[in-house]
Amino acid sequence: MTxxxxxxxxxxxxxxxxxxxxxxxxxxxxxxxxxxxxxxSFTAMKAxxxxxxxxxxxxxxxxxxxxxxxxxxxxxxxxxSQFAGLLPTDANARARAITWMFAALNTVEPPILEIAIAKxxxxxxxxxxxxxxxxxxxVRNRLAQLSARLGDDDWLDxxxxxxxLMMVSVLLRSRPSGILNDFPRLAAYVARGEAxxxxxxxxxxxxxxxxAPPLAN
Amino acid sequence: MTxxxxxxxxxxxxxxxxxxxxxxxxxxxxxxxxxxxxxxSFTAMKAxxxxxxxxxxxxxxxxxxxxxxxxxxxxxxxxxSQFAGLLPTDANARARAITWMFAALNTVEPPILEIAIAKxxxxxxxxxxxxxxxxxxxVRNRLAQLSARLGDDDWLDxxxxxxxLMMVSVLLRSRPSGILNDFPRLAAYVARGEAxxxxxxxxxxxxxxxxAPPLAN
Numbered sequence: 001m002t003x004x005x006x007x008x009x010x011x012x013x014x015x016x017x018x019x020x021x022x023x024x025x026x027x028x029x030x031x032x033x034x035x036x037x038x039x040x041s042f043t044a045m046k047a048x049x050x051x052x053x054x055x056x057x058x059x060x061x062x063x064x065x066x067x068x069x070x071x072x073x074x075x076x077x078x079x080x081s082q083f084a085g086l087l088p089t090d091a092n093a094r095a096r097a098i099t100w101m102f103a104a105l106n107t108v109e110p111p112i113l114e115i116a117i118a119k120x121x122x123x124x125x126x127x128x129x130x131x132x133x134x135x136x137x138x139v140r141n142r143l144a145q146l147s148a149r150l151g152d153d154d155w156l157d158x159x160x161x162x163x164x165l166m167m168v169s170v171l172l173r174s175r176p177s178g179i180l181n182d183f184p185r186l187a188a189y190v191a192r193g194e195a196x197x198x199x200x201x202x203x204x205x206x207x208x209x210x211x212a213p214p215l216a217n
Numbered sequence: 218m219t220x221x222x223x224x225x226x227x228x229x230x231x232x233x234x235x236x237x238x239x240x241x242x243x244x245x246x247x248x249x250x251x252x253x254x255x256x257x258s259f260t261a262m263k264a265x266x267x268x269x270x271x272x273x274x275x276x277x278x279x280x281x282x283x284x285x286x287x288x289x290x291x292x293x294x295x296x297x298s299q300f301a302g303l304l305p306t307d308a309n310a311r312a313r314a315i316t317w318m319f320a321a322l323n324t325v326e327p328p329i330l331e332i333a334i335a336k337x338x339x340x341x342x343x344x345x346x347x348x349x350x351x352x353x354x355x356v357r358n359r360l361a362q363l364s365a366r367l368g369d370d371d372w373l374d375x376x377x378x379x380x381x382l383m384m385v386s387v388l389l390r391s392r393p394s395g396i397l398n399d400f401p402r403l404a405a406y407v408a409r410g411e412a413x414x415x416x417x418x419x420x421x422x423x424x425x426x427x428x429a430p431p432l433a434n
Contacts, residue, residue, distance in 0.1 A: 055366035056324050056359065067309045073323055074316035081312075092284045095298075099291035102322065106290055107273050110327040122351065127344030134339065142273065149272035 001065040002036055003028065005075075006050075007209060008059055009039040015210035016176075017203045020072040021060040023169035025205055027076045027162065029198035031083035037209060072169075073105045076162055086162040093158060100156050100163025108146065109170040111138040115177050139179050143171075147183045154192060168193030218282040219253055220245065222292075223267075224426060225276055226256040232427035233393075234420045237289040238277040240386035242422055244293045244379065246415035248300035254426060289386075290322045293379055303379040310375060317373050317380025325363065326387040328355040332394050356396050360388075364400045371409060385410030 005028075007021035021037070028035045044050055046057045053061045054070040061068065062075040069075050077098070080086035088094050114135050122128055146167075150156060155164045171190050174180045181187050193199055222245075224238035238254070245252045261267055263274045270278045271287040278285065279292040286292050294315070297303035305311045331352050339345055363384075367373060372381045388407050391397045398404050410416055 051362075051365075056320070056362050058324075067312060069312055069316050071316050071319040071323060073319035074312070077315060077319070078312050095284060095286055095291070095295050098294060099286050099288050102288040102290035102294070103273070105319065105323040106288060106326065107275075109323065110330065113327065114331070122348075125344070125348070127342070127348065131339075131342070131344065145268075145273050148268075 003033060004036045004038055004063045006038050006040045006053070006059045006061045007206070009041045009044075011206070011210045015207040017206055018173050018176075019059070019206070020169075022202055022206045023072050023165065024060045024062065024075050024079070025202035026165055026169070026199050027079045027086060029201045030165065030196075031079060031085045033079070033083060037205075039209070073101055073166065076166060077101060080162040086165065088159065088161060096157045097161035097163040100161070101166045104163070104166040104170045108142055108167065109173070111135070111142055112170060112174045115139065116173070136177065136179060139174060139177070140182070143174070143179065143183050143186055147185045150185055150189060152185070154189075160196070164189075164193065168199075220250060221253045221255055221280045223255050223257045223270070223276045223278045224423070226258045226261075228423070228427045232424040234423055235390050235393075236276070236423070237386075239419055239423045240289050240382065241277045241279065241292050241296075242419035243382055243386070243416050244296045244303060246418045247382065247413075248296060248302045250296070250300060254422075256426070290318055290383065293383060294318060297379040303382065305376065305378060313374045314378035314380040317378070318383045321380070321383040321387045325359050325384065326390070328352070328359055329387060329391045332356065333390070353394065353396060356391055356394070357399070360391065360396065360400050360403055364402045367402055367406060369402070371406075377413070381406075381410065385416075 005021060005024050008019055011019040011021075013019060025035070025037075040050055040059055045059070050061075051057055053063070053068050056070070058070070060072060060075060061070045062078065069078055076086075087097050115132075118128065118132060118135055122131075155161070156167060157163065168190050171180055171186060175190070180190065194203070222238060222241050225236055228236040228238075230236060242252070242254075257267055257276055262276070267278075268274055270280070270285050273287070275287070277289060277292060278287045279295065286295055293303075304314050332349075335345065335349060335352055339348075372378070373384060374380065385407050388397055388403060392407070397407065411420070
């Protein structure tokens, strides 16, 4: 059976790798699984056929035979459970790696995403300029705590895991704001993630996908 | 070994059950595991001893022998993995139940939590009143999609699972705003969750904990 994921027909970031399909591509590259990508337009994303796969009308989705999943966290957890390479075998270490996945998605990503929401959905509002520093401060607070925990380690808990894959992916979304680079340990942590061959393949694949000429049809 | 979780010494909601220890208590009640609760004050939460358990200085944490976990999602996933009753045995159904856990935490909870952030951290700002309907609209969009997917089913995917436990817990946080009751199917879904004996025990335990007289010391 072939694993098929969905991605934006054209990512709003133009191929910076910040859309959530990149993290799924990365996970599949880490475990050495081939996959196909089905592009979804913004119109198709809200249509019944896609909503049947993803009730919130987003990307990515994951299809493998009869199984349909959505949510990048759930997809990467599934990949990490099916194939070796992304989760430790020791039970406690495994539970801690999974903890970092949830921390990335529920504690670190929401304030980072608020920056994009404030920019793209409230950028024209009279409060936009005055409010941005408040949001940035919330992101800084989280990153300061994360940096303190990481310390001088390479990864969050021993060997590289799905927890690091998710945290690096989430932190990448704070780089356009300039905030990431104010935390040298975290910037170096993200750079270590980006240097992995699997990440490089995933990044190149999404870039090619997002910059390919439109199909004639 | 005894399972020990942490909770607010006094929850800011005064015992409404919206703090994240309640969902962990609920999971432990569903699987029939006893547990102890260690209260943490707002001061202690940001001190080194607690930060060693929870790098973001929050509750709940989970301790069982040598294992220390944080993040309610990770804790509930761990409980559901260790003990029967919260995840299906069929592999695909299990992956879908886990998907709903991630959807609750990464897609549904963030906009709901924004309402509280706007109220408690930006309630004194000049834009507070004008901005609130924008945030509420984002919550409504998500809940409309979720309600469409749930339809007339009792639970999100077959039998009650950790995915429902998490989604109900997250939706409960939208009730004070009045938004939940605008979606009758979701309000009934939440009520089904609240009617479960395990939820009732968890709710009663957190209420007793949050309304007990302070310890003399």
